Amino acid sequence: MHKHTASRHLSSRIMQICICFILAVVSFLLGYGIYYATKVEQFVSVSTNQQVQVTPSVATLPNQQNILLLGSDNDQKFTGNPLTQTMLVVHIDYQKKEVDMFSIPRDLWVKMPGSDTYAKIDQASEYQGIPSAVRVVEDTFGIPIDHYGWVGLYGFIKSIDAVGGVNLDITHPILDNSYPTDINNPNPYGYQRLDIEPGLQHLNGEQALQYVRSRHEDLLGDFGRTERQRQLLNSLKQTIFSSPASIFDIPSIFDALKGQIKTNVTPTLGLQLGYFYIANRNTLIQKEFALLPPKYSKDGTSTDGQSIVIADPGATADLVGSIFGNDAAKTTFKSLSSESDIETQ
Amino acid sequence: MKKRLLLIYSIIPLFLGYFVAANLTKNSQHTSSEATSFVQRNIIANDKLMLSINGSIFSVSQKNETKLISSQNEIDPVFINGSIITVLRNTNYSSIQKFESNGVYQNTLLSGDADSIDSMDWFTDPSVNRTNSRIAYVSDKDKSQTGIPDNALYVLNPSTGKSTQIENPYPYSGGIANPTWNPDKNNSNDILYDYYEYDPNTLQPYSVLHLYSNQTGLVTTLTTEKQNAFQASFSPDGKQIVFLGRNDDSTLVNLYLANYSNGQLQNARIISKGDFAYPTFSSNPSFIYMLESTGNQSYDLYSSQIKGNSLINLNQITQNAMLDGNSFFDVSF
Known part of the structure; x- marks a missing residue:
């Protein structure tokens, strides 16, 4: 008992x-x-x-999303709505398990939204900020933008530092004698020299910014810079999703980006995208597209003397159609016609 | 009693969880504050290495580890006749300096400083020949070309201070990097280096290995556009070369091993693939050193054995060194 x-x-x-x-x-x-x-x-x-309303995605097919990524040189000397020097549409097809990145040259000569005037596409944001940038992409290429993300220079540096930097293969030496000293510098109108060595390197936020921002001495000009930006995005994507441990970085990334980005991508969508990438990363089809000359574009000069990029309407329509679907391409390029007064080179 | 249990088993773990999450976040913001350490046993016997860590110069062998120069801006160290050559890097220019073997400053061999930013020069990638009588380097000091600047290849005679231009890409091609001398006494004035070009059709950059022969004064291209080769290094006898090659579809690079004879590469084969940088032969040609990164971590120095057509036993030498292209190391043969 x-x-x-x-x-x-x-x-x-x-x-x-x-x-x-x-x-x-x-x-x-x-x-x-x-x-x-x-x-x-x-x-x-x-x-x-800071959220803005984007056009409802009427033409978006089920299981597809278009996210417009924007970057601006909102340096110390800047006031007003910044230009969007980086414009890149990420097209996600959840059914095909495909992610395409479509880079838009900042100097592309297009019709401004709600106006008959022509200007470089990066100037659209000067009118009404991000809504104008979203609309000019939708109007020019005939594609719906479901979500957007904007980052400035400081946000860019902080986000790279928050994940501990990125590994990048510098595919050619970069010498730039006129890189702007407009970040944390008493003279934001000055210039400095850059010498970025080729080969695999680990870059912190400021170094990564120099790599993707320098364009004065690149043989390919802005196209070369766009290529470097796509390369960095790929590396950043791999960095964030490379190991389960990187989940610990998420709060610090949120901390770093506080007040530095504008987006209507909700945390839920962010997690869904992260899950989609991690779950499919071994089989995911990833393609990159740009309006590279001579097939898709050529250099030109506007009547007021600006150096601009003029898209080939036919070739660009085919390219956009192949990325976003042919329905989108049919409505494309009203803005890219030869109505504007331009000289080609 | 029950209230105390509730406090112990719920409130305290709650705060503990919050604290751990906050602390992990803080720690996950990678910094270089962790001290670098060396695993000296992984250095090959009789080798003496010199490398730049956070701008200071270290010498390390199996038996010794010495911080030779305390600085924040000294990079690209190389041995020269018992002394040390480094590049002092400033915001807008760089200079090549000489130090005694114990790290005491001797003199500046080449200075890129000038009154105006337009006249400043970069001097980088010094490499010393077998007899310690010449230093190859790259520089943008030739300002005669208009438009896009690039780095040309020069050879300095340290006794006279006179530099000779070897090759200057013109019109702009992309530039020159990483010169290295042939240690073979019969071809000891030959220089191997990276030459960057653009494909005229795709406008994509690629690199080839160029060989400058001092005997003939001619430049020969040793690799193909497809190999996209860069960062080459001779074996101590000058009979083999290791170099890297880029892949179109991957961030990983190919590590090539090739035989070298009469100014030509033979049997270039891929012996490994990885996130590598600066492969360099040990004094024992069965081993190489290189920078390597796992995941997205920064680069550390490793030694590895070449066996047949494979690379085996990747052994870590530095830990948390945060090495990169500016930490280029040198091995004393």
């Missing part, structure tokens, strides 16, 4: 320990989760303040 009571007491004690252990683990995870949730909440509250 005495033995039976002792046994029951032991069982009860074990049960109590188990409950305490489970309680402790759940509480620990809860605390862990609260920290992450706080960071996400802080980030979202900042982003949504």
Whole structure:
């Protein structure tokens, strides 16, 4: 009898320990989760303040999304709505498990939204900020933009530093004698010299910015710069999704980007995209496209003397159709016709 | 009693979880504050290595590890007759300096400083020949070309201070990098280097290995556009070359091993693929050193054995060194 009571007491004690252990683990995870949730909440509250309405994605096929990535030189000497010197549409086809990146040259000569005037495509954002940049891409290429993400110079540096830098293969030496000193510099109108050595390197945020921003001495000019930007995006994508441990970087990335980016990509969509990439990364089809000369574009000069890029309407329509679907291409290039007053080179 | 249990098993773990998450986040913001350490046993016997870590110069062998020069801007160290040559890198220019073997500054061999930014020069990638009598380097000091600047190849005679231009890409091709001398005494004035070009059809950049023969004064292209070769190094006897080649579809590079004879490469074969940089022979030609990165971590120095047509036993020498293209190391044969 005495033995039976002792046994029951032991069982009860074990049960109590188990409950305490489970309680402790759940509480620990809860605390862990609260920290992450706080960071996400802080980030979202900042982003949504700056959210803009994009055109409903009427032509978007089920299981496809277009995300417009924008980058601006919003340096110290800048006031007003910045130009969007980097414009890149990421087309995700969840059914085909394909991600395409379509780079738009900043000097592309197009019709401005809601106007009869022509200008470089990166100037659209000067009118009404991001909504104008979104609209000019939709109007020019006849594609719906479902989501957008904008980052400035400081946000770019911080986001690279937040993930510990990126490994990049510098595919050719870069010498630039007139790189602007407009980041954390008492003279934002000055210039410095750059010498970026070729080969595999690990770059921090400021070095990565120099690599993707320099364009004065690149034989391919802005196309060369666009190529480097795509290369960096690929490396950044690999960095973020390279290991499960990188999940620990997410709060610090949110911290770093607070106030530095504008986007209507919700954290839920961000997680869905991350999951889609990680789940399919070994089989994912990834393609990159650009309006490279001579097939898709050529250099020209506007009547007011600006160096511009003129797209070939036929070749560009075919390219856009192959990326986004032929329905999109049919409505394309009203803005790229030869109506504007330009000289070609 | 129950309230105390609740406090112990729920409130405390709750705060602990929050604290751990915050701390992990803080730690995940990778910094270079972790001290670099060396695994000296992975250095090949009789080799003495010199490398730049965060701008300071270190000498390390199986037995010794010495910080020779404390600085933040000294990179690209090479041995010259018991002394040290480095590149002092500033924001807008660089200079090639000489130090005694114990790290005491001797003199500046080439200075890129000038009154105006337009007149400043880059001096980089120094390489010393077998007899320590010449230094090859690349520089943009020739300002006669208009338009896009690039680096030309020069050879300096340190005794006279006179430099001779060897090859200057013109019109702009992409530039020159990483010169290295042939250690073979019969061809000791030959220089191997990376030459960057653009494909005229695709306008994509690629690199080939160029060989300058001092005997003939001619430049020969040793590799193909497809190999996209760069960062080559001779074996101690000058009979073999290791070099890297880029892949179109991957960030990983190919590591090539080739035989070298009469100014020609033979049997160039891929012996490994990885996130490699600067493969360099050990004094024992069965081994090479190179920078390597795993995942997206920064680069560390490794030694590895060549066995047949494969690379085996990748052994880490530095830990947390944050090495990159500016940390180019030298091996004393």
